[in-house]
Amino acid sequence: MSNSPEAIKNFPFPFQNDSYMYAVNIQPVTNQAIFDVDEHYHAEIKERDRILTEGKQGRYFAFPHMKVAQWDVVEIIMNDLANYYPESFSLTQNGDRWTWENKKLNLKDTFTFLDESTLPYEPFEYISRQVQEDIILLDQREGDLFMDAGILTFPASWSLGFDAGMRFEEFHGPVPRAHELGVFKKAKAFLMRVQIGKPWTRLNWTMTVNRRLDTSLDTYADWKDERNTVTLANCGAKVHLRVEVQRFVRLPRSNGLMFPIHTYMISLEELLTNRIWTRRLDQVLKNLPPDLVEYKGLSPYHETVLTWLSQFDLESELVSSSQVASSK
Secondary structure (H helix, E strand, O other), rough: OOHHHHHHHOOOOOOOOOOOOOOOOOOEOOOOOOOOOOHHHHHHHHHHHHHHHHOOOOOEEEHHHHHHHHHHHHHHHHHHHHHHHHEEEEEEOOOEEEEEEEEHHHHEEEEOOHHHHHHOOOHHHHHHHOOEEEEEEEEEEEEEEEEEEEEOOEEEOOOOOOOOOOHHOOOOOOOOOOOOHHHHHHHHHOOOOOOOOOEEEEEEEEEEOOOOOOOOHHHHHHHHHHOOOOOOOHHHEEEEEEEEEEEEEEEOOOOEEEEEEEEEEEHHHHOOOOOOHHHHHHHHHHHHOOOHHHHHOOOOOOOHHHHHHHOHHHHHHHHHHHHHHHOO
């Protein structure tokens, strides 16, 4: 499943510098959709359905006290999609009787808002089956944030079932260096102050092999050996830069936080069409500390990627590009 030239052009490239270290790096979302509907919509919805059909354990859960938060999510997602993609989605509200149409999936349902019996699934599951994003719902109480609901079919090496119910700093426990730097304490303090109607966003990144969206720890046995199949001959096609666009949205009724995660992937061959990006990735990988190489799962193919990138004269092409830009 490759990217079109337009998708490559709009790829959310995550690096601003030639080295990488954890930072809060949160920016406001203004005049843009919270949820993205891109060229991979049908393929990713089909893959989500397949994963959920195999079993929801570790993929979807919502604690009973999150019922109000579930309806918050329905309202926010439906309005966001209808406002930003009116050619594909529409929402008609007549009091508490709502009609939702998803033309992409040939779906049209009329239901009673806040009445779960009028939907085919729980409200959160119903609407999250229609977006490409994984979604985590955080309950805010006791001066902390708790992972109390979520749908996770496209995770980057973690398990929803394992983290369910954990506090914010507990489910970020395995991340090296970030705790010592105080990143998560700062992030939590910020998130607990997020206001209704003022969402925020940040980027996260790793790399993956074979454009595999589902790298859940629950399916580790299915994909762990793929990382050992990377060679110089297949590196450009197999290895992908994987970027998560993460949003943070305050829920109006429940006061919880919605955390949608949209995963984008670009192969090294596709990335090579932008040599400035390629050079930046090369520098980041060269400067990445060994513990982060290990944490991000890059160890089996890190050196192979660097060798593959060394085939290209990225430094001279960067100078050439800079000269062209300065002459305009």
